[in-house]
Amino acid sequence: MKAISKAWIIEIDITNACLYNCTHCTRAVGHFNRPYFADLKFVEKALKSLEGWKGNVGCIGGEPTLHPQFSEICELYRKYIPRKKCGLFTCGGPKYEKYGDIIYKTFGIINYNEHKKPSFHQPMMVASQEVITDKELRDELIDNCWLQQTWSAAITIKGCFFCEVAATFDLLFDGPGGYPVEPGWWKRSVEQFNDQKERYCKLCSIPIPIQSLPDNADYELVSKENAEKLKNSPLNAAGKLHIIDYIFTREGLENIKKSELYKDPKKYHDSEDKTRWFISPLNNKHTWKNIYSILSAIAGHKLKMKILNRIRRDNA
Numbered sequence: 001m002k003a004i005s006k007a008w009i010i011e012i013d014i015t016n017a018c019l020y021n022c023t024h025c026t027r028a029v030g031h032f033n034r035p036y037f038a039d040l041k042f043v044e045k046a047l048k049s050l051e052g053w054k055g056n057v058g059c060i061g062g063e064p065t066l067h068p069q070f071s072e073i074c075e076l077y078r079k080y081i082p083r084k085k086c087g088l089f090t091c092g093g094p095k096y097e098k099y100g101d102i103i104y105k106t107f108g109i110i111n112y113n114e115h116k117k118p119s120f121h122q123p124m125m126v127a128s129q130e131v132i133t134d135k136e137l138r139d140e141l142i143d144n145c146w147l148q149q150t151w152s153a154a155i156t157i158k159g160c161f162f163c164e165v166a167a168t169f170d171l172l173f174d175g176p177g178g179y180p181v182e183p184g185w186w187k188r189s190v191e192q193f194n195d196q197k198e199r200y201c202k203l204c205s206i207p208i209p210i211q212s213l214p215d216n217a218d219y220e221l222v223s224k225e226n227a228e229k230l231k232n233s234p235l236n237a238a239g240k241l242h243i244i245d246y247i248f249t250r251e252g253l254e255n256i257k258k259s260e261l262y263k264d265p266k267k268y269h270d271s272e273d274k275t276r277w278f279i280s281p282l283n284n285k286h287t288w289k290n291i292y293s294i295l296s297a298i299a300g301h302k303l304k305m306k307i308l309n310r311i312r313r314d315n316a
C-alpha cells in the first residue's frame with residue numbers, strides 16, 4: 001500500500017447523481033436508490049483539510065455538475081486550491097455546457113469522458129474473501145492493489161478514506177465512516193488506515209486480475225455474499241447482477257497474467273488509464289472537445305496518449 005501523502009490526487013466526492021448508470025462504476029452509482037448531494041459546509045471543510053497537500057484535488061461524482069450548488073462549489077475550489085491543481089471528472093451533458101465558463105475558470109485538469117464509446121471498468125464487487133480462499137495470496141494481492149497505488153484517496157460525506165473504492169463500499173454498505181475531515185488527515189501513515197483496509201479490501205475485486213468490462217455491459221459481476229448485500233440495489237432489481245461462483249488459485253492467476261490479453265492495458269486494468277488526465281490547454285471548451293474527439297477518431301490509444309501528454313507538458 002502507498003502512503004496517501006505520496007498519492008498524486010485526492011478526490012472529493014460531491015454527489016453520486018449521474019447521467020448514466022454504468023455497470024462496474026467505482027462509485028457504484030447503479031446500486032444506490034437515492035442520490036446524495038454534499039453540502040457546502042462539507043465541501044469547504046474537505047478543501048480546508050487539504051491545506052499543505054502538494055498533490056491535485058479532484059471534484060467527482062457521479063456527475064459533479066448535477067450538484068444543485070455546483071457553481072458555489074467551484075467558488076470554494078477557487079478560494080482554496082490553485083487552478084492548476086483542481087481536477088474535474090465529468091461525463092459532460094447539459095449542465096457541463098451550462099457551467100462551461102465557470103469550469104474552465106476553476107479547473108486546470110479535466111477528465112472529460114462523454115461515454116459515447118464504452119470505457120472499461122474492472123469489476124469491484126467480487127469479494128476477494130469469497131473467491132480467494134488462500135489468505136496469503138489474497139493479502140499479497142491487496143497489499144499490491146494497483147488502484148490504491150495509482151489512483152486516489154477520497155473524502156466523502158462519510159469521512160476520509162485511504163482509497164476511493166473503500167470509500168464507496170463504506171457509503172454503499174452503511175459502514176462506520178472514515179476519519180474525521182480535519183486538517184492534515186492525509187499525513188497519517190498507511191498503517192493507520194488498516195481498519196479501513198481490513199473492512200473493505202476483502203469485499204473488493206480490484207486487485208484480482210479479472211478482465212475489465214465495458215461500462216455499458218448489461219450485467220455486473222458480483223460474488224454471492226456481495227449480491228446478498230446488494231439485494232435492494234436498482235441494478236439487482238433490473239436483473240443485472242451476475243454471480244461469479246469461482247475460486248481463483250495462485251496457479252490460475254499466474255496463467256491469466258501470462259495471457260496475451262492481460263498484456264493489453266486497454267482490455268485489462270492498468271495504471272496507464274491515468275494518462276487520460278490532461279491539463280485543459282484552452283479556455284474554450286468547444287475547441288478542446290473538438291481536439292479530443294478528433295484525436296479519438298484518428299489516433300490509436302498510444303498515439304492519442306502521446307499527443308495529449310505532449311499538450312499537457314506544454315501547458316503545465
Ligand code: SF4
Pocket residue numbers: 018019020021022024025026027028029030061062063091115215
Ligand atoms: S458516468 Fe462515471 S460516475 Fe456515472 S455511472 Fe458511469 S462510471 Fe459511474
Ligand code: SF4
Pocket residue numbers: 142145146147148163164165166197200201202204205206207
Ligand atoms: S478497497 Fe479495493 S481498490 Fe481499494 S485498496 Fe482495497 S482492494 Fe484496492
